[in-house]
Amino acid sequence: MNRRQFLLAAGTLATSSNAGAQRKADHTLRIGAVSLEVAKGQVIRTTGYNGSVPGPLLRMKEGSPVTVDIFNETDVPELLHWHGLFVPVKADGAEEEGSPFVPPRGHLRVNFTPAPSGTRWYHTHVMAMDNLSLGAYSGQYGFLYVEPKNEPGAYDQEIFLAGRHWDPSVLRRGDPNNDWTVDYKIYSLGERALGHGEPVRVKQGQRVLFRLLNASATRSMNLALPGHKFKILTLDGNPVPTQATVDVLTLAVAERADVIVEMNNPGVWIMGAPRDEDRNKGMGVIVEYSGQTGAPQWRTPPDRPWDYSIFSGPVPPTRPSPDGKFDLEFHMLPAEDKPFNKWTVNGKLYPETDPLRVKKGKRYRILLHNGHEDGHPIHIHRHNFEIVKIAGKPVAGIVKDTVNVPRDGTVEVEFVADNPGLSLLHCHMQLHMDYGFKTMIKYV
Numbered sequence: 001m002n003r004r005q006f007l008l009a010a011g012t013l014a015t016s017s018n019a020g021a022q023r024k025a026d027h028t029l030r031i032g033a034v035s036l037e038v039a040k041g042q043v044i045r046t047t048g049y050n051g052s053v054p055g056p057l058l059r060m061k062e063g064s065p066v067t068v069d070i071f072n073e074t075d076v077p078e079l080l081h082w083h084g085l086f087v088p089v090k091a092d093g094a095e096e097e098g099s100p101f102v103p104p105r106g107h108l109r110v111n112f113t114p115a116p117s118g119t120r121w122y123h124t125h126v127m128a129m130d131n132l133s134l135g136a137y138s139g140q141y142g143f144l145y146v147e148p149k150n151e152p153g154a155y156d157q158e159i160f161l162a163g164r165h166w167d168p169s170v171l172r173r174g175d176p177n178n179d180w181t182v183d184y185k186i187y188s189l190g191e192r193a194l195g196h197g198e199p200v201r202v203k204q205g206q207r208v209l210f211r212l213l214n215a216s217a218t219r220s221m222n223l224a225l226p227g228h229k230f231k232i233l234t235l236d237g238n239p240v241p242t243q244a245t246v247d248v249l250t251l252a253v254a255e256r257a258d259v260i261v262e263m264n265n266p267g268v269w270i271m272g273a274p275r276d277e278d279r280n281k282g283m284g285v286i287v288e289y290s291g292q293t294g295a296p297q298w299r300t301p302p303d304r305p306w307d308y309s310i311f312s313g314p315v316p317p318t319r320p321s322p323d324g325k326f327d328l329e330f331h332m333l334p335a336e337d338k339p340f341n342k343w344t345v346n347g348k349l350y351p352e353t354d355p356l357r358v359k360k361g362k363r364y365r366i367l368l369h370n371g372h373e374d375g376h377p378i379h380i381h382r383h384n385f386e387i388v389k390i391a392g393k394p395v396a397g398i399v400k401d402t403v404n405v406p407r408d409g410t411v412e413v414e415f416v417a418d419n420p421g422l423s424l425l426h427c428h429m430q431l432h433m434d435y436g437f438k439t440m441i442k443y444v
Ligand SMILES: [Cu+2]
Pocket: 374, 375, 376, 377, 427, 428, 429, 432, 433, 437
């Protein structure tokens, strides 16, 4: 805490007669300048939380109310979103819902009761538009783990790793279907680019639980660990009905997965992106068995497309009809001569998009129809949804807060409207949400 914050905090204590405001916060996050040496000699200057990137790992207990103080040491208004949590609008950090900003050089205190349990995260929710130092292009992200009331804990080590793409620049691809994009020079997994951080140190016979997050502003990520397999326990922090095992894990922007790796192949390995270019830019981490030395090994895994349906539970012969249905179709409007393209929901750009009108306690189906231009990770705020159909194939029991809808694909989800208040539904790619790709869920 610097002198200014101290005075600010002291001032709050001295002037407030509200007993609640005098209580020390359970967590304090300070938004400020950070220098991150992502690789030797390559320093990223950005903003982050509490002087580190990623921000501190926060642990909260499901159902135990928390108070979080957020101090903004920058000159721009900020928003902090609790991704995957059923928080009130006031704490959600979404301007569109009416959540308050953390004012420049100011402070915001938020209160909420953490739920549901699982691997969540927190990040800035400001618009960046064509300023690639703001929003999800910055270093403002961190893990939040909400501890369940009963933690099975059947693992020997727990390792949190977020993937990230750095040093963004605007790129014109010359592809008329999707010409403008953002390109990145260097990638990281965890705190550093591949080969520049501490290795993950393991022992033979251990069960290692990796909690993995794609914290990128715009890019999907893939990971493999040669000689080992990933057993998927959760997607977006929610237990999957079928714990399928895969060679390659794919996470769209904002998605998480908890995976168990049985460490039964001693050596020094690269856990990294299957594509050479992505690994060479830094997407990976070294996994080193105790007592093993030598150059880290890499082997290209089999190439199989990611398919959520392998995690499905048994599909019931009939599913009760939802109380309402929404069809959403996503398309691009080309920007032509300047960045970026615009993105429409049913032909309209936010804020003109039509809200989804819902009643409390009812169950709704949303059909997410995607056009040809790009895949989109669709994120629902303050609620979860269950995937019920992927490309026409019924699935059951896969509960998420972000679902990737591939090009030309349709994914159907259902959610229960059980958390009144405006709720944002949007594509999580920063350059899509900034340019129109948002709509609201409105309780009526
Ligand atoms: Cu998108």
